[in-house]
Amino acid sequence: MKIHEYQAKAILARYGVPIPRSDIAFNATEAGEIARRLGGDIVVVKAQIHAGGRGKGGGVKLAKSADEAEALARTMIGMTLVTHQTGPEGRVVSRVLIEEGLQISRELYLSIVLDRTSGKPVIMASAAGGMDIEEVAASTPEKIFRIYIEPGVGLVPYQARQLGFSIGLDGPQVNKAVKLMSSLYDAFVGTDASLIEINPLLVTEAGDLLALDAKFNFDDNALFRHNDLVAMEDESQEKPLDVRAKKANLNYIALDGNIGCLVNGAGLAMATMDIIKLHGAEPANFLDVGGSVTSEGAIEAFNIILSDDKVKGILVNIFGGIAKCDLIADALVQAGRKIGFKVPVVVRLEGTNVDKAREILAGAKNELPTLQTATDMNDAAKKVVAAVKAA
Numbered sequence: 001m002k003i004h005e006y007q008a009k010a011i012l013a014r015y016g017v018p019i020p021r022s023d024i025a026f027n028a029t030e031a032g033e034i035a036r037r038l039g040g041d042i043v044v045v046k047a048q049i050h051a052g053g054r055g056k057g058g059g060v061k062l063a064k065s066a067d068e069a070e071a072l073a074r075t076m077i078g079m080t081l082v083t084h085q086t087g088p089e090g091r092v093v094s095r096v097l098i099e100e101g102l103q104i105s106r107e108l109y110l111s112i113v114l115d116r117t118s119g120k121p122v123i124m125a126s127a128a129g130g131m132d133i134e135e136v137a138a139s140t141p142e143k144i145f146r147i148y149i150e151p152g153v154g155l156v157p158y159q160a161r162q163l164g165f166s167i168g169l170d171g172p173q174v175n176k177a178v179k180l181m182s183s184l185y186d187a188f189v190g191t192d193a194s195l196i197e198i199n200p201l202l203v204t205e206a207g208d209l210l211a212l213d214a215k216f217n218f219d220d221n222a223l224f225r226h227n228d229l230v231a232m233e234d235e236s237q238e239k240p241l242d243v244r245a246k247k248a249n250l251n252y253i254a255l256d257g258n259i260g261c262l263v264n265g266a267g268l269a270m271a272t273m274d275i276i277k278l279h280g281a282e283p284a285n286f287l288d289v290g291g292s293v294t295s296e297g298a299i300e301a302f303n304i305i306l307s308d309d310k311v312k313g314i315l316v317n318i319f320g321g322i323a324k325c326d327l328i329a330d331a332l333v334q335a336g337r338k339i340g341f342k343v344p345v346v347v348r349l350e351g352t353n354v355d356k357a358r359e360i361l362a363g364a365k366n367e368l369p370t371l372q373t374a375t376d377m378n379d380a381a382k383k384v385v386a387a388v389k390a391a
Contacts, residue, residue, distance in 0.1 A: 001218045003232045004048040006097045008214035011191060012198075016183040018210045020202075022099035024048070025073055032070030034098040040065060042101030045072040049091040050237040052132070052215070053083035059093065062101070069098060091237055102210070107200035108167055109133055109144075110181070112188045114195070121149045121188060123159075123181065127167040129200035155185040169203070176209045191229060192222035241304055248300045250289055257282025259384055260305035260314040260343075262298075264289050272317045275381040281388065284311045298331040299338055306342070313344040313388035315380055320351030329357035336368040344387035346372045348380035 009019045021038055025031035035043045043066075047059030054060050059081045063069035073096045082090035107129035115122040126144045128136045136143055145166040147159045160181040164174035180201075188196050195217040202212040223230050235243045245252030251266070255273075259281050263269040266288050273283040285308065289301050305311055318328050329349060336345070345368075349357045361373050372387070374380035 001220055001223060001229070001233055002050045002237070003216050003218075003229070004050070004095070004234065004237075005046065005214055006048060006095075007232045008196075008216045009211060011216065012184070012187060012196075012211055012214055015187040015190065017180055017187065017198075018208065019214075020099050020102060020210055020212065022097055024095055025077075025098055026095050027077060028070045028074035031073030031096055031098050032066045035063065035066035035069035038098065038100045043069050044097075044099045044101060045069050045076065046097040046099060047076045047079075047081050047093040048095045048097055049081055049083075049086070049093060050234070051081075051083050051085040051091055053085055054081065057081050057083040057086075059083070072096075073098075094234075094236060102202060102212075103205040104202060105205050105207075106168075106203040107212070108203065109136070109199050110184070110201045111195065111197040111199070112149075112184060112193075113197075115148065118148060120151060121185070123147050123149060123155065123163065123185070125163045125167050133197075133199065149185065154189075155182055157182070170207075173203065173207055173209065176207075180209055191216070191226065192219045193217065194219050241307055244300075245287070245304055248297065248304075250287060250297070250301055250304065252288075252304060253286040254308060255283050255285050256310075257284045258310050258312040259388060260284045260287070260308070260311040262287055262289060262301050262305060262314060262316045262318075264318050268317060268319060272315060272377065272381075275377050276315065276385065279381045279385045281385045284308055298328075299335040302335050302339055302341075306339070311343060312391060313346070313384045314341075315384045316345065316347040316349075317377060317380060318347075318349050318351075320349060320354065320357070324353045325349045325351050325357035326353040326360060329360040333360060333364045333368065336364065336371060341368055341370045344370050344372065344384060344391060346374055346380050346384040346387065348374040348377060350376075 006024045013019050023034040025034055043063050045061045045063055047054055061072045063072055076093050076096050079093050080090040081093050109126040109129040112121050112123045124146050128143045145163055147163055149155050157178050160178040161174055164177035169177055193216055197215040198211045200212050202210045259276050261272050261283050263272050269286050269288045276283050289297055320328055372383055374383050
């Protein structure tokens with residue numbers, strides 16, 4: 001799960017990470033009032049969407065008066081902001097953050113992310129703040145410094161000092177950085193985050209360190225422990241099909257191909273996408289319905305897949321373990337009767353009661369003429385690719 005910048009900064013502040021003075025506005029009048037409360041001289045108006053690159057897209061503007069802040073907010077709120085991370089469809093801006101202007105000396109980069117290879121959090125810092133970290137990693141990787149954190153020990157002060165000196169901070173600034181990094185790690189652990197990114201981490205003319213921007217990603221599997229974080233979710237920033245799949249407890253990711261995939265199990269889903277590509281086509285989605293498939297779940301999964309206009313065929317690849325194959329086949333037939341299969345659908349089932357399942361699918365052939373069965377994954381991929389090309 002992702003949250004907005006202003007929400008991320010509120011969490012950081014709760015853990016003791018210094019942030020600029022700011023407040024959120026949902027309309028232009030509120031923006032003007034906040035600017036006046038902050039001093040009314042120089043403030044920054046920042047569009048709040050779940051994407052980076054807002055400044056390049058026109059979503060971050062400097063205002064030299066409260067009236068100008070109000071005018072900028074009036075322009076931004078309601079606009080569709082397009083950045084390199086949103087894609088061409090962009091994101092609608094429904095709120096703006098009004099933040100005090102600061103005297104900037106340097107812009108740094110700081111983040112903590114879970115490194116799944118080592119099984120440890122890694123804290124990364126760079127003197128090249130304010131830039132896309134992917135660009136820095138590609139062109140000048142030597143500018144990114146990493147420290148791996150032992151989960152049972154936590155971030156040790158000498159590690160934070162080492163990072164501080166590596167990115168060119170002086171002695172007093174390093175002391176502030178140690179405290180900031182320690183607070184950042186506390187926030188990472190305390191919220192079950194998978195990523196916290198501060199870009200840029202600001203060094204002011206007075207030598208203070210503040211989080212000028214902030215980004216959080218949370219482990220969805222741990223959200224049951226954090227009702228306060230769940231309340232921060234903004235579904236308007238997500239793709240409608242992603243929201244719909246989440247509500248149906250389906251793991252769904254849209255892709256660019258034209259063959260929809262309905263699979264149970266993430267590993268099997270990855271293998272299914274690979275074999276579609278092997279036979280010269282492209283998957284339209286990753287969709288894992290989990291270990292048990294009900295008729296309601298199958299119907300909703302098909303509805304989600306078919307809501308994508310790019311889908312010209314569907315490959316159903318199910319291994320019946322917890323859910324027996326005959327129950328799965330019956331659910332698929334019910335789904336076909338209810339919504340109608342307007343594109344070729346190829347079904348490969350394997351596992352418990354597979355023979356009975358094949359009988360059920362064969363019996364539905366007349367009422368579901370676009371439905372085909374396959375004996376194995378290779379056969380299924382060949383059939384669905386051929387059917388799409390023929391259509």
